[in-house]
Amino acid sequence: MDAALNNEKAKPLNFIEEIIDNDLKQGKYQSILTRFPPEPNGYLHIGHASSIWLNFGVAKKFGGKTNLRFDDTNPVTEETEYVESIKADIKWLGYSWANEFYASDYFDQLYNYAIQLISQGDAYVDDLTPDEIAAQKGTPTEPGINSPFRSRTIDENLQLFEAMKAGNFQEGSKTLRAKIDMASVNMLLRDPILYRIKFAHHHRTGDTWCIYPMYDFAHGQSDSIENITHSICTLEFIPHRALYDWCIQKLNIYPSHQYEFARLNVSYTVMSKRKLLQLVNEKHVSGWDDPRMPTISGMRRRGYTPQAINEFCDRAGIAKREKLNDISLLEFCVREELNKSSFRRMVVFDPVKVIITNFNESELLLEGENNPEDETSGFRAIPFSKELFIEREDFMENPPKKFFRMAIGQSVRLKSAFIVTCTGLEKDVNGNITEIHCTYIPESKSGSDTSGMKVQGTLHWVSSKHAIKVELREYERLFLSENLATEEGDFKEYINPESLKIISTAYAEPALENATDAQRFQFLRKGYFCLDKDSQPAHLVFNRTVTLKESFSKEVKK
RNA sequence: UGUCUGAUGGUGUAACUGGCAACACGUCUGGUUUUGGUCCAGAAGAGUCCAGGUUCGAGCCCUGGUCGGACAACCA
Numbered sequence: 361m362d363a364a365l366n367n368e369k370a371k372p373l374n375f376i377e378e379i380i381d382n383d384l385k386q387g388k389y390q391s392i393l394t395r396f397p398p399e400p401n402g403y404l405h406i407g408h409a410s411s412i413w414l415n416f417g418v419a420k421k422f423g424g425k426t427n428l429r430f431d432d433t434n435p436v437t438e439e440t441e442y443v444e445s446i447k448a449d450i451k452w453l454g455y456s457w458a459n460e461f462y463a464s465d466y467f468d469q470l471y472n473y474a475i476q477l478i479s480q481g482d483a484y485v486d487d488l489t490p491d492e493i494a495a496q497k498g499t500p501t502e503p504g505i506n507s508p509f510r511s512r513t514i515d516e517n518l519q520l521f522e523a524m525k526a527g528n529f530q531e532g533s534k535t536l537r538a539k540i541d542m543a544s545v546n547m548l549l550r551d552p553i554l555y556r557i558k559f560a561h562h563h564r565t566g567d568t569w570c571i572y573p574m575y576d577f578a579h580g581q582s583d584s585i586e587n588i589t590h591s592i593c594t595l596e597f598i599p600h601r602a603l604y605d606w607c608i609q610k611l612n613i614y615p616s617h618q619y620e621f622a623r624l625n626v627s628y629t630v631m632s633k634r635k636l637l638q639l640v641n642e643k644h645v646s647g648w649d650d651p652r653m654p655t656i657s658g659m660r661r662r663g664y665t666p667q668a669i670n671e672f673c674d675r676a677g678i679a680k681r682e683k684l685n686d687i688s689l690l691e692f693c694v695r696e697e698l699n700k701s702s703f704r705r706m707v708v709f710d711p712v713k714v715i716i717t718n719f720n721e722s723e724l725l726l727e728g729e730n731n732p733e734d735e736t737s738g739f740r741a742i743p744f745s746k747e748l749f750i751e752r753e754d755f756m757e758n759p760p761k762k763f764f765r766m767a768i769g770q771s772v773r774l775k776s777a778f779i780v781t782c783t784g785l786e787k788d789v790n791g792n793i794t795e796i797h798c799t800y801i802p803e804s805k806s807g808s809d810t811s812g813m814k815v816q817g818t819l820h821w822v823s824s825k826h827a828i829k830v831e832l833r834e835y836e837r838l839f840l841s842e843n844l845a846t847e848e849g850d851f852k853e854y855i856n857p858e859s860l861k862i863i864s865t866a867y868a869e870p871a872l873e874n875a876t877d878a879q880r881f882q883f884l885r886k887g888y889f890c891l892d893k894d895s896q897p898a899h900l901v902f903n904r905t906v907t908l909k910e911s912f913s914k915e916v917k918k
Numbered sequence: 919u920g921u922c923u924g925a926u927g928g929u930g931u932a933a934c935u936g937g938c939a940a941c942a943c944g945u946c947u948g949g950u951u952u953u954g955g956u957c958c959a960g961a962a963g964a965g966u967c968c969a970g971g972u973u974c975g976a977g978c979c980c981u982g983g984u985c986g987g988a989c990a991a992c993c994a
Binding site: 371372397398399401431434436437489490493494499500501502504531532534535544545546547548550553555556557558572574575576578579595596597598599602620622627633675676677678679680681682683684686688689691692693695699700704732733762764765773774776777779807809816818819820882884885886908909910911912 | 919920921922923924925928929930931932933934941942943944951952953954955956957986987988989990991992993994
């Protein structure tokens with residue numbers, strides 16, 4: 361951590377940090393306050409992690425604070441379940457907020473702001489229907505036209521707005537609109553709707569209100585009420601900034617400022633909450649926390665660590681241009697961490713029997729280091745016996761040139777055990793290999809090898825009678841297209857049909873029996889795995905977080 | 919025919935604010951290795967969207983284009 365901080369000092373500031381740095385140096389602020397403003401209508405994903413990393417990270421870096429504020433102005437899509445998951449995810453990522461607020465905390469204040477605007481002649485109640493408003497809005501190249509209700513008197517507007525609040529009108533029959541400019545080149549300034557009628561139960565305010573403020577009438581004011589200094593959001597809000605500033609200026613309240621950065625995208629996946637919800641609802645995945653999902657909860661279940669995710673956000677960086685981050689950077693970040701921290705274990709995915717013909721003891725207990733990258737990690741016992749399993753793909757009858765694995769007449773090292781020489785094999789009537797015969801070199805025992813032999817390959821293995829059966833779930837990318845944004849048609853057409861491969865019975869060394877879900881493992885030569893929540897004491901299930909880097913398969917493809 | 923916004927190796931970020939384009943991922947070589955992992959050493963790969971201009975000097979400034987994205991939800 362300290363090293364990371366030192367690195368950060370040397371690192372150039374991103375453009376947001378530069379703005380803040382300047383504001384602080386010029387004395388514009390004594391300290392800064394940011395906010396992370398999720399809408400509780402879905403689960404957080406890796407894109408949110410980037411925003412969290414930025415908002416919380418930048419505040420911490422400059423000695424400021426960050427509020428968590430739920431943007432809950434639309435009761436029909438928002439739920440408490442989402443509030444809870446969002447809070448859990450932020451905490452899990454390692455951040456803590458100075459205050460927990462809700463836009464709905466400010467409904468009274470916002471209502472008063474609306475009254476103020478009406479009183480100033482800056483807002484009016486409109487009777488137009490949604491269709492009519494849309495029709496009069498104009499287009500980006502054509503100006504809109506004024507509503508016939510635009511010139512109502514202040515008193516009439518005040519009365520009508522109060523009646524709206526009292527529930528005297530039907531949903532959709534009236535709105536409160538800002539009186540700005542129907543000819544503005546910025547569509548958002550063409551008398552935007554400030555309040556609409558919704559007879560919906562709100563997750564926090566219940567049925568107290570039947571009118572709810574729109575985003576544009578809630579966000580900037582909420583920032584202002586909290587004295588947020590730097591309100592950081594994504595690029596699509598750039599046109600909203602004019603309205604954000606207009607509200608603050610007309611209301612003459614604390615001037616928070618909005619800054620925009622490009623949202624994070626990752627190749628081979630989707631990031632929109634709408635699409636993720638669709639994947640969940642249509643059962644393309646098992647839920648929001650399906651390990652293939654780019655959600656924080658999905659990644660957590662898959663075995664990603666908060667450190668790896670934050671590291672990824674840090675390396676991906678922040679800019680104003682739209683971008684597509686390579687998923688291989690994310691994978692690099694997990695491997696980097698897991699390589700240093702995870703215990704090594706041996707698991708045979710697709711077994712073939714190996715008989716050590718010259719081993720006649722019942723068993724031998726060997727020692728294997730838990731993690732060669734960490735000297736303090738200790739050792740675990742590994743039983744060795746006459747009958748072993750190795751990976752079927754680690755043996756070839758007619759091996760090609762650079763096959764450093766088992767083949768007749770060839771010697772290989774069994775990891776943490778002995779060097780063995782393959783002497784022959786047996787097949788069934790169909791020609792399938794049923795048994796491989798080897799002799800072992802007793803003097804070649806790991807750690808005390810006096811054999812003087814040199815071998816090219818080392819294999820993982822497991823003693824058949826000691827092995828425990830486990831279920832493995834191997835995940836591939838959820839989509840076949842690198843960039844879904846540029847694809848034609850329904851994004852679901854690009855779902856990878858083989859994104860989940862289940863190996864219902866794999867054979868693991870007994871040390872894995874007491875695995876806990878807090879642990880991460882490297883299954884030797886296979887990848888990083890973690891215990892899944894579907895595990896039962898007698899039926900352990902492991903999720904593959906990511907494979908190891910593999911250069912041999914590339915070699916084969918040549 | 920609009921407004922806003924952006925454009926630097928395959929990808930993502932830099933470039934001390936005008937001084938011969940750097941870092942990371944990825945790719946490829948070679949070495950070490952009881953994981954074809956890690957680690958170590960090295961290489962290839964952009965001349966900065968285009969055309970002009972200012973300047974001794976431009977990725978950074980100016981002008982004009984080109985291309986991409988956003989903008990017409992009672993969503994956020």
